[in-house]
Structures are given as structure tokens and as C-alpha cells.
Amino acid sequence: MSFFRCLVFSCITLLSFTAGGAQGQQKVNYAYLGLEPDIVTNYVGQNAVRLGYVRVTVELMIHDVEQLETAEHHMPLLRATAIEIFGNQPEEKVKSLTGREDIRRTLLKAMQNHMKKETGTEVVRDVIFTKYLYQS
Template structure:
């Protein structure tokens, strides 16, 4: 009897604490979103050197804090150029696969964070989200 009461008490405390954690995270989060406009449209390497494909991507950047939104807007040319450069050097297999798309997203995120750290001293970009992703080639 005592054993089952202790188990229920522990289970209830875990349930309640896990339910409160997301609420605290949402209250402390002060993210902003910034779209790279217009869409990124660029060529990528085709299956052979004679053929190029193109990709059109709508990219939204999650900014770490609303107060850093103006900093990110100021560096928009660097952010756009970085995205175009990364997509432009991808092989067709990577552009066309879901796994490759995720690898591109992670590479873009890390590169943007590195550039922003060099320019501002902070990462500024928390995440990269592709909201539209079209390719041909």
C-alpha cells in the first residue's frame, strides 16, 4: 500500500513538472522571425558538369531575441549571400533528397551563426526554417 502511494506520488510529480516546463520555456522565449526576401533562387550543380539545376527556397530565420532583430536586418546582405553561396555549391543528390535538405539547413544555420559571431560577437540566428523548397534539374 505504501509502495503504491509512493509510486503514484512520484508519477504525479513527474507529470506536473513536465507539464509546467513548456509553459516556462514559452514565457522566457523572446524569439523573432526574419524572412530572407525575396526568395533565394540560384543554380546548383547538376548530375554532370554540363547540366545545372535551380532551386527556389523561402527561408525564415529564427532570431535569438527580438532586440537582435535590427542587427540581423542590418546584416541581411551577408545572410542572403551566404544562403546563395551554400545552395550554389550543393550537388543535385543533396538538393533533391530529404536527408540532403536537412544537411543543407544545418550547414546554413552553422555558417550563418559563425558569420554573425564574427560580425557581432553573438550567434544571433537561433534556427533556419525552409517554408518553401522547389527544385528543378
């Protein structure tokens, strides 16, 4: 397991304990699902002649383990959403840390909206980028 994944897991575990203590004995039952293979797509460079590409490893935090099968069933929709959102981003946003966070939040909201429309519930609690590479 890579250092970054261990760090993310440790932070999530710590947050789970903190949230559980503050809210009583509520059991947190999150699940994680990776969009495999990595999302690889083009984005528009500073001029229309030049394209860049981005490669992102995306992990989804699912609200409940029982919703994991539902999320897996809708994986083509979730992947298509990620590819579309990354493909529509300008170069400045793809390359900046604040832009990356904006993309993550946009992706989360879009996935939640799609899942709510398809299943009646958001299913996806959070989106985590574990690898983020770009080239212009």
C-alpha cells in the same frame, strides 16, 4: 496564412510552452525574419553541362526580438551565405530530404559563425525552409 505556416507556428508555440514550463517562468522572446526575396540559385547537376536551380523561402529564427535590427542590418551577408551554400550543393543533396536537412544545418552553422564574427553573438537560432522547389 498557409496551412504549413500555421502548423509551424503552432509547433513552435507548443514547444515554447513546454520549454517554459520545464525551465520555470523563463520568457521566450524569439523573433522571425524572412530572407526576401526567395533564394533562387543554380546548383550543379549530375554532369557539368547540366545545371539545375533551386528556389527556397528561408525564415530565420532570431534569439531575441532585440537582435532583430542587428539581423536586418546584416541581411546582405545572410543572403549571400544562403546563395553560396545552395550553389555549392550537388544535385543528390538538393533533391533528398536528408540532404535538405544537411543543407539547413550547414546554412544555420555558417550564418551563426558569420554573425558571431561580425557581432560577437550568434543572433540566428534556427533556419526554417517554408518553400523548397528545385528543377533539374
